[in-house]
Amino acid sequence: MVEKIHRHIIMLGPPGAGKGTQAAILSEKLGINTVSTGAVLREFSNSGTKEGNKVKALIDKGQMVSDKMMIKIMKEILSKPENVKGYILDGSPRSIPQAKGLDKMLASRKMKKLGQELDAVLYLQVPDDYVIERIIGRFQCAHCKTLYHERFKPTKVFGICDECGHKEFTRREDDTFETVVSRLRAFREVTAPLIPYYEKKGLLRCIDGTGPIDVVSEKIRKIVGY
């Protein structure tokens, strides 16, 4: 039995586990925003503020934004009126230091007052070979941007987009075997320690992330309680 609907959520899982897809579904069902690290950094770096410009300079140089800076940005984002109803974090925290920083920030008086404390960490579990197949099979219509997958969602007619009929497709440059393996390794080394971290706090919910999108989102629905 779920006592209340979870509205303060972290999506956790290896690259290619379907976090973004499931976050988008949840976001629509709950009427709350997905806060993705990439989008947050882009928005902040274009804000024209002094700190925004600092972040922009870092990104332009291809450097990482420090954990401290990241938490500061998150605090600003999670204090916005449109995010007071709740949030789904996709892509952060990425490491134990970031998780600790987030905890500290969410425990601040301001955040407590806003009711922004974490409800659940949804961990999408998928085996490595599944992730590899999922990522390297992705492609996209060059014209209308519809997403496809060689095995899981091929075009109805080979080589022709279902939606717009165009015949040109693109693949993301980093969707190669080597990149996926190195991203999986980075996940295991840097991010996976968050699993026992949140388990100890009683916030971790494990979900089998294999299988069709609607099957996975139904499992999530039961946990979140909407």
Ligand SMILES: [Zn+2]
């Ligand atoms: Zn198309």
